[in-house]
Amino acid sequence: MSAPVMDPVAVTFRAVAETVVPEAAGLPAKEWEALRAIVEGALAERSAKLRRQVRLLVRMIDLASYVRYGRAFAALDPSRRTAVASSFQDAPLLLLRRGFWGLRTLVFMGYYGRPEAAAAIGYRADVRGWEARR
Amino acid sequence: MIERACDVLIVGSGAGGGTVAQALVPLARDGRRVLLLEQGARLDEHEFTGREAEMAGALYEDGGGFLTAEGTMTLAFGRAYGGSTVVYTGTSLLAPERVLRRWKVPGLDHADVVRRSRRYMQENNVHLLDPEELNDNNRLFARGCAAVGYRAEPFPLNVKGCRGSSLCNLGCPGGAKQGTHRVQLPRAEAGGVEVVTRAEVLRLEGRDALVRVARRPDGARGRASEWAPGEYRIRAGAIVLAAGAVGTPALLLRSRLPASLPRLGEGFTCHPAHILVGEHAQPITNDVGHPKSYFLDRAQEEGYVLETCMYFPFTTAKNLAGFGEDHSRLMRAFPRLQMILVLACDHAVPGNRVSIDSRGRPVVHYRFTEEVIASLVRATRASARIFFAAGARRVHAPSADPPLIEARDAGRLDELVDVRHFKTGKVPVSAAHLMGGCGMGRTAADSVTDAWGRVHGMPWLRVADASLFPDSLEINPYLTVMALADRVAEKLREEARELLAVRPCARPA
Numbered sequence: 120m121s122a123p124v125m126d127p128v129a130v131t132f133r134a135v136a137e138t139v140v141p142e143a144a145g146l147p148a149k150e151w152e153a154l155r156a157i158v159e160g161a162l163a164e165r166s167a168k169l170r171r172q173v174r175l176l177v178r179m180i181d182l183a184s185y186v187r188y189g190r191a192f193a194a195l196d197p198s199r200r201t202a203v204a205s206s207f208q209d210a211p212l213l214l215l216r217r218g219f220w221g222l223r224t225l226v227f228m229g230y231y232g233r234p235e236a237a238a239a240i241g242y243r244a245d246v247r248g249w250e251a252r253r
Numbered sequence: 254m255i256e257r258a259c260d261v262l263i264v265g266s267g268a269g270g271g272t273v274a275q276a277l278v279p280l281a282r283d284g285r286r287v288l289l290l291e292q293g294a295r296l297d298e299h300e301f302t303g304r305e306a307e308m309a310g311a312l313y314e315d316g317g318g319f320l321t322a323e324g325t326m327t328l329a330f331g332r333a334y335g336g337s338t339v340v341y342t343g344t345s346l347l348a349p350e351r352v353l354r355r356w357k358v359p360g361l362d363h364a365d366v367v368r369r370s371r372r373y374m375q376e377n378n379v380h381l382l383d384p385e386e387l388n389d390n391n392r393l394f395a396r397g398c399a400a401v402g403y404r405a406e407p408f409p410l411n412v413k414g415c416r417g418s419s420l421c422n423l424g425c426p427g428g429a430k431q432g433t434h435r436v437q438l439p440r441a442e443a444g445g446v447e448v449v450t451r452a453e454v455l456r457l458e459g460r461d462a463l464v465r466v467a468r469r470p471d472g473a474r475g476r477a478s479e480w481a482p483g484e485y486r487i488r489a490g491a492i493v494l495a496a497g498a499v500g501t502p503a504l505l506l507r508s509r510l511p512a513s514l515p516r517l518g519e520g521f522t523c524h525p526a527h528i529l530v531g532e533h534a535q536p537i538t539n540d541v542g543h544p545k546s547y548f549l550d551r552a553q554e555e556g557y558v559l560e561t562c563m564y565f566p567f568t569t570a571k572n573l574a575g576f577g578e579d580h581s582r583l584m585r586a587f588p589r590l591q592m593i594l595v596l597a598c599d600h601a602v603p604g605n606r607v608s609i610d611s612r613g614r615p616v617v618h619y620r621f622t623e624e625v626i627a628s629l630v631r632a633t634r635a636s637a638r639i640f641f642a643a644g645a646r647r648v649h650a651p652s653a654d655p656p657l658i659e660a661r662d663a664g665r666l667d668e669l670v671d672v673r674h675f676k677t678g679k680v681p682v683s684a685a686h687l688m689g690g691c692g693m694g695r696t697a698a699d700s701v702t703d704a705w706g707r708v709h710g711m712p713w714l715r716v717a718d719a720s721l722f723p724d725s726l727e728i729n730p731y732l733t734v735m736a737l738a739d740r741v742a743e744k745l746r747e748e749a750r751e752l753l754a755v756r757p758c759a760r761p762a
């Protein structure tokens with residue numbers, strides 16, 4: 120079992136997650152752990168190269184934040200965090216755009232992959248189908 | 254290494270492999286040993302829970318997020334007993350005549366493909382759903398199409414006793430979907446075909462297959478393999494590859510073969526897709542009922558097909574563009590969301606292909622042509638019109654910036670949804686209709702196989718899956734895969750006496 124990928128960048132990753140899904144900011148510790156476990160589980164099945172790339176991207180987001188605002192990403196207010204994240208999403212370089220897309224996907228997986236989040240948005244699919252609604 | 258032998262080895266158990274397995278039962282009954290290897294696991298009924306994270310990991314390669322080399326599109330394909338037929342929606346359409354004419358494969362006749370397809374439609378209980386089984390998500394699509402002057406067509410579906418869980422793409426929890434895991438494979442096994450799961454074919458060395466049977470990981474879904482874990486060399490008289498449009502070319506590329514195949518891996522197509530959503534003011538039934546009951550075929554006129562669909566929270570979130578509060582607001586509107594799947598009818602172009610990396614793992618190279626981007630944009634505009642005509646108050650369009658379009662702007666769709674906003678790496682694109690890589694044709698100069706799936710220069714090696722398609726099919730492909738696989742099996746039966754004259758156990762290594 121490899122070491123958790125996001126541990127060295129845990130603070131920034133959490134700030135990114137809260138920027139991608141604002142509701143993540145209100146998650147109790149147990150639910151945040153569940154999110155983190157889903158993300159780490161997905162990363163564990165990917166190549167070591169990809170894991171390094173994801174961690175590097177989180178560090179680059181922090182670096183971009185310092186360059187633009189002189190502060191760490193996690194220390195920014197929500198609108199400035201959004202501005203930094205958007206600069207990656209809309210970057211002229213495909214490498215940055217697709218990197219952010221991948222990071223965003225990991226956050227969605229961790230957040231919406233939890234049954235609690237699915238229930239919270241009103242998702243009600245049930246193996247019993249119509250019978251469960253009647 | 255453990256040595257085994259068989260007369261016919263089939264690799265893969267999806268629409269192609271499952272069909273071949275059943276069609277070779279007469280050989281098995283004649284005393285021939287027919288063996289099918291499947292890389293995925295065999296799940297029991299109770300293991301289909303419909304929970305997204307669990308089932309995606311258990312049934313799909315890379316959890317359904319296999320990334321292209323360019324990192325701009327994810328591919329979804331199944332890896333289980335039954336292959337992708339476990340995770341499709343059962344939509345059963347006949348190959349369009351104009352597409353097969355365009356393929357120009359000598360010896361492939363549209364009428365023959367249709368005749369065989371109809372046989373499998375009957376075998377798989379294909380029918381139209383009763384109107385009372387349709388949910389609002391589907392009704393709204395039909396209504397919206399009618400309002401803007403399109404005629405939505407109902408999907409023929411291969412279900413039996415569908416309870417409407419809406420969970421087809423996570424493996425039907427009710428066992429209603431008539432994939433090969435429900436129909437052809439059980440019949441093949443009852444008829445004497447041996448099926449071994451968790452068995453990955455590493456490479457071919459001539460007619461020998463080097464195979465790794467994996468141990469069932471602790472806590473994993475699915476049964477343990479029928480064989481003991483370990484490395485095997487399987488000597489076969491004939492080999493039929495049905496590992497899909499990614500798996501089959503990749504396996505051949507890492508194999509030692511006695512003939513050159515310059516077109517191997519080329520001609521990959523996949524119907525690149527967007528998932529679009531329209532938000533209604535009131536809740537609608539969307540996550541109950543069969544998710545895919547209607548489609549709108551605009552392939553010939555505008556290069557796209559629209560289909561109703563309903564996905565799960567993570568898949569939906571991933572396929573919406575953007576992030577933050579706007580994205581979250583749309584996700585919180587889940588009970589009010591109508592969804593449309595947009596499929597671009599792409600064409601085989603140089604560079605879009607399957608290759609392998611230094612470790613032999615498949616790599617899919619795919620660049621969006623201007624034609625594909627234009628098709629996706631046209632399809633998005635059409636979908637937005639359908640959503641608004643059906644009463645949606647806002648629409649999410651990935652190729653608009655910002656992606657949310659309010660109903661008051663419905664008259665400005667041509668201006669708002671535009672190719673200039675289609676930024677690769679930002680706009681979510683996924684695909685599940687993977688085709689090509691071992692295209693049929695005349696000679697090795699233009700193709701990998703002939704019209705019967707016989708690999709050029711190697712009569713003992715056949716292909717029987719969507720990798721045979723020399724270009725995209727422009728509709729959902731499984732039924733055509735079954736028809737082509739049926740042809741492959743028929744020819745193999747005809748040639749069995751000659752092809753299998755020397756039993757593999759007696760053949761020198």
